[in-house]
Amino acid sequence: MGDTCGMLFYTPPPMIIDGKQIAAKVKAEVAEGVKALKAKGVHTGLTVVRVGEDPASAIYVRGKRKDCEEVGIHSDEHHLPATVTQAELLALIAKLNADPKVHGILVQLPLPKHVDERAILDAISPAKDADGFHPFNVGALSIGIPGVPRPCTPAGVMRMLEEAKVDPKGKRAIVIGRSNIVGKPMAAMLLEKHATVTIAHSRTQDLAGEVARADIVVAAIGKAELVKGDWIREGAVVIDVGMNRLADGKLVGDVEYAAAARRASAITPVPGGVGPMTRAMLLVNTVELARRTLP
Numbered sequence: 001m002g003d004t005c006g007m008l009f010y011t012p013p014p015m016i017i018d019g020k021q022i023a024a025k026v027k028a029e030v031a032e033g034v035k036a037l038k039a040k041g042v043h044t045g046l047t048v049v050r051v052g053e054d055p056a057s058a059i060y061v062r063g064k065r066k067d068c069e070e071v072g073i074h075s076d077e078h079h080l081p082a083t084v085t086q087a088e089l090l091a092l093i094a095k096l097n098a099d100p101k102v103h104g105i106l107v108q109l110p111l112p113k114h115v116d117e118r119a120i121l122d123a124i125s126p127a128k129d130a131d132g133f134h135p136f137n138v139g140a141l142s143i144g145i146p147g148v149p150r151p152c153t154p155a156g157v158m159r160m161l162e163e164a165k166v167d168p169k170g171k172r173a174i175v176i177g178r179s180n181i182v183g184k185p186m187a188a189m190l191l192e193k194h195a196t197v198t199i200a201h202s203r204t205q206d207l208a209g210e211v212a213r214a215d216i217v218v219a220a221i222g223k224a225e226l227v228k229g230d231w232i233r234e235g236a237v238v239i240d241v242g243m244n245r246l247a248d249g250k251l252v253g254d255v256e257y258a259a260a261a262r263r264a265s266a267i268t269p270v271p272g273g274v275g276p277m278t279r280a281m282l283l284v285n286t287v288e289l290a291r292r293t294l295p
């Protein structure tokens, strides 16, 4: 209910944009693509590089490999000790770049502090860049070159908007967060679809006011429930990229979900929203990279 004194201002509940359901649809499409490639003699393969013993990374990589198995993609993992040198990592990437059985390469982040993450990501061949993090692919996205891998999280958000029949054209969109892997590519993708895009970040003055103007809110700051429900414009679409583990073990997003859901026309849950789409889009990138090796 939007009011306290009757049915005058009844606000319908928002559409819950179900990432798990959309991810299942994407995976079924990928499985078809993998099958078609197999018929042409191409066995799609993804290699994941994991460094050290970060427990979350171990879980994510296990999940990615399970996803691969489900859609018929062959996956390999190189698990290196936290003490690995930069030179050793670069040598492994050079080897994978040269291996024709490897269509996609992914280096699970974060890397240990002594490794230069940028140098490692830059060493992955742009033609095998399953995450879409290579500067060539980032540049291609920003100037609109089609057919290159795109960062999985924002690509997943775009697919969710499409499935929810939300056309960004002409809408005011705000992306909160300016990371290279989510915020910046997210803004580029919304701009490509003709949204009027604002990028907000930790130095933004009056974040509440900026959010209140937006028809589409994408929260990717990594701070539990920073975006308050009463900042949300009535009828806005809310996409929560955040995944924050509270002291009690509960996982919450960057948006105050229950309060935002009272105002939004559509909203993504956490968990079960953007996260599953990030995983699904990795498979899309991988099969697309394999397809591009066809003569």
Ligand SMILES: Nc1nc2c(c(=O)[nH]1)N[C@@H](CN(C=O)c1ccc(C(=O)N[C@@H](CCC(=O)O)C(=O)O)cc1)CN2
Residues within 6 Å of the ligand: 060, 106, 107, 108, 109, 110, 131, 152, 153, 243, 251, 270, 271, 272, 273, 274, 275, 276, 277, 278, 279
């Ligand atoms: N090389 C990369 N490293 C990292 C990426 C990335 O895209 N590429 N993103 C994150 C981690 N990540 C994938 O790697 C990832 C994390 C979580 C989920 C997810 O599905 N989350 C679930 C909830 C899981 C839970 O309960 O803990 C959800 O939202 O429903 C997907 C992908 C950092 N590193």
Ligand SMILES: [Mg+2]
Residues within 6 Å of the ligand: 019, 269, 270, 271, 272, 273, 274, 275, 276
């Ligand atoms: Mg989620």
